[in-house]
Amino acid sequence: MVTAAHSPQIACDVFCAVIDNFGDIGVCWRLARQLADEHGWQVRLFVDDLRAFHALCHAVDPALARQEAAGVVIEHWHEPSHAGEVLQIADVVIEAFGCELPPVYVAAMARRARKPVWINLDYLSAEDWVADFHLRPSPHPRFALVKTFFFPGLGPGTGGVLKERALDAGRAAFDRDAWWRERVGIAPPGPERTVVSLFAYENPAIDPLLAQWRDGASPVVLLVPQGRISGAVARFFGGPQFAAGDAAALGSLTAHAIGFVEQPHFDALLWAADVNFVRGEDSFVRAQWAQKPFVWHIYPQSDDAHLPKLDAALAHYAGGLPDAARESVARFWHAWNGAGTPDWADFWRHRSLLEARAAQWAAELAAVGDLAGNLAAHAVSHLAGNLPAELAETPKTQLK
């Protein structure tokens, strides 16, 4: 197999259109940094919404057309036709989530002597069909170009999900005590308290769940990054808002609102909690690497197209649990995604099984390989094949 670890000088352009929230840019930013850091690629990231990006990386200035952060060149993709200040075509072109490349860029790709490797990076789905469609080629209708569909997934035969090489070492070195003092301003809760992190969309199931935590026999400490669920938490406690630095308590429940942090600091929240409520795509993946029990608020799609995806993820992750625990996880996830009322006691009585499964599942998922590494290996092997015979001996830097 061709490995991508020693492929310096590969130029890669990633195009990202922000549809909603932080997931599109969240995935692209993580991938771009990984390709630059771990594979030595020269990466340019074209993004149409720099404000969402700024939330994940404060160094990104929404006013700038071109800038650099974390070793990645960032271009504000301000019009559909914009393709960078100087039209240079990269060796590897990644079009994220079906965003359409500027036509002028595609035409220039077709003129390039050495055709770029063109990848359409799709959204993550754990469904079975993904392995059949992963790496399927799609010839361009007019140009001599082939686009390859690259599907993230949770099972063998898919592109896997993103995982930085240093992630597990960072998790092992995590200083829980320091994190609590710095981020929440208190000492970490003792083992008699269950710490829950809550990153979610607006969700009608939040009220019964908060009430169960309030009325439960064992104390719960809730950490809420400021965002779309904050209003509901504020209403529950009877306050006007629940903004970073706010805290509230009712019965057995204590809640702390914390600020939205830059992306590399997000994992620490998951490591600091006993159970993580996550959403969308990227935080869902990070919760799996955190090796803690977790609950997924999937991104809702029209016609309930997200429900089979939820069940497919459950089949992978919860499939390794004994029947009662598996059914309880499925019930709780379904309720958190609109079908029924969540029953915390029913879910959390399986805590030790869920903790054991979380570690086991992370190992199973790691066997699929890291998405950036899988993508880089695919690109490197295809780049060699794309070299025209008359240029085979030409140094790569002269091919641009």
Ligand code: TRH
């Ligand atoms: O923000 P999201 O809901 O994004 C969604 C999904 O990706 C969905 O699949 C997609 O279709 C839709 O957008 C358009 O959830 P996600 O994917 O978890 O992205 C959130 C990002 O925010 C993730 O990279 C983690 C990051 N984050 C921080 O960097 N700091 C924080 O404090 C928090 C809470 C999150």
